[in-house]
Amino acid sequence: MKIANKKIDIFKRKKAIAKCYVYTRETSSVILINNLDYTQFSLEVNSLLNFFLENFPEIKTLGRSFIIYVKGGGEKSQAEVILKSFAKLLINLKILNKKELLNYNRCILSSDSRYVYSKKAEGRGARTKRQKSYR
Numbered sequence: 001m002k003i004a005n006k007k008i009d010i011f012k013r014k015k016a017i018a019k020c021y022v023y024t025r026e027t028s029s030v031i032l033i034n035n036l037d038y039t040q041f042s043l044e045v046n047s048l049l050n051f052f053l054e055n056f057p058e059i060k061t062l063g064r065s066f067i068i069y070v071k072g073g074g075e076k077s078q079a080e081v082i083l084k085s086f087a088k089l090l091i092n093l094k095i096l097n098k099k100e101l102l103n104y105n106r107c108i109l110s111s112d113s114r115y116v117y118s119k120k121a122e123g124r125g126a127r128t129k130r131q132k133s134y135r
Contacts (some may be wrong), residue, residue, distance in 0.1 A: 018073025020085040022066060024093065031063040033082065038068075044079040052083060055104055056096060084108060 031049065033041045038049050054060055065085065070078050086110045090096040101108055117126040 010119070018081040019071055020078075020081040020091045022085045023068075023070045024089060025065050026063065027065045029060050029063055031068070032065070033068045033070060040078070044075045048051050048079045048083050049086075052086070052104075053113040056090075056100075058091065059095065062095065117122055 031038045033045065066089070068082055068086070070082055072078075074080070087096075087101055091098055091101065091109075098109070100116055120127055123129045
């Protein structure tokens with residue numbers, strides 16, 4: 001089965017935004033994060049990916065390498081966005097089933113649903129109003 005090189009972009013919405021890009025190639029089975037092996041990257045990412053790969057061991061036997069670039073945010077948000085983008089790539093390549101992933105973690109495919117509440121006409125921000133004077 002020949003699968004072309006794929007790229008997935010995922011962003012996490014917060015003040016400090018973690019951005020992640022995942023590429024895949026048909027070579028030896030390696031997972032690289034910012035040109036480092038995932039075991040040498042931060043402890044948070046290492047533990048999350050190890051737990052993910054224990055639940056889905058067929059990923060290591062695919063013969064595909066996954067190259068992940070992540071920047072911005074903190075250690076925890078980087079780990080979260082890496083896992084989300086990795087899961088979305090596996091679904092797009094039809095390696096894993098969507099129901100399997102949702103049984104593993106319900107929030108793994110959904111991004112942060114919060115958004116900035118828009119500014120209104122009467123004040124400076126979304127909820128501030130100009131103070132009334134009844135004199």
